[in-house]
Amino acid sequence: MIIRFAEREDLAAVNELRRQVNDLHVAGKPDVFKPGFEDSLRDYIFEIQEDPRKKIVVADLDGRICGFAVLNHITRPENPFMFERDYLDIDEFCVDRNCRRQGIGLALIRFIRTYAKENGFTRLELNMWEFNQDALAFYEAAGFTTYRRYMEMSL
Numbered sequence: 001m002i003i004r005f006a007e008r009e010d011l012a013a014v015n016e017l018r019r020q021v022n023d024l025h026v027a028g029k030p031d032v033f034k035p036g037f038e039d040s041l042r043d044y045i046f047e048i049q050e051d052p053r054k055k056i057v058v059a060d061l062d063g064r065i066c067g068f069a070v071l072n073h074i075t076r077p078e079n080p081f082m083f084e085r086d087y088l089d090i091d092e093f094c095v096d097r098n099c100r101r102q103g104i105g106l107a108l109i110r111f112i113r114t115y116a117k118e119n120g121f122t123r124l125e126l127n128m129w130e131f132n133q134d135a136l137a138f139y140e141a142a143g144f145t146t147y148r149r150y151m152e153m154s155l
């Protein structure tokens with residue numbers, strides 16, 4: 001398996017994985033996520049590919065895209081509360097449902113860490129939905145720790 005940055009011809013396969021994530025999010029948080037996989041969500045991957053602050057990473061298993069991640073370079077200026085922030089955020093992440101528990105997710109994270117270190121980043125971040133306990137178990141196994149929470153109250 002090769003982990004590499006995506007080419008334009010990979011993006012249809014990446015969208016199949018994005019559809020899996022969207023379906024999972026719709027099932028877990030239907031009040032927030034739009035069901036189906038609208039054209040705008042499908043086409044958003046092309047905007048991501050063109051965005052100089054973003055990168056798409058893919059896991060290529062003998063020519064088949066079986067995992068992907070979207071990276072986003074975030075910079076936030078200093079404000080009265082906080083110092084300036086500059087970090088690499090993992091925006092989207094998925095391994096094909098037929099290829100899970102084979103170490104592909106960890107291989108993606110290893111590639112992202114190496115890329116981030118080589119490019120001078122000192123922090124990786126991501127956010128996730130609380131219902132997705134499988135993802136939490138994975139991210140913790142990969143070495144991430146929780147440093148912030150979002151809370152809600154239904155009214």
Ligand SMILES: CC(C)(COP(=O)(O)OP(=O)(O)OC[C@H]1O[C@@H](n2cnc3c(N)ncnc32)[C@H](O)[C@@H]1OP(=O)(O)O)[C@@H](O)C(=O)NCCC(=O)NCCS
Binds near residue numbers: 021092099128132141
């Ligand atoms: C979360 C996800 C990316 C994990 O990918 P993966 O390739 O299956 O992960 P790995 O095989 O590298 O797993 C590494 C370790 O993480 C942990 N882990 C992974 N999936 C897990 C699960 N479903 N439940 C509990 N622990 C899990 C285990 O410790 C695992 O090691 P092990 O298999 O030796 O026990 C994958 O399940 C996925 O794409 N899920 C749907 C999309 C999603 O939730 N994306 C993230 C939030 S947007």
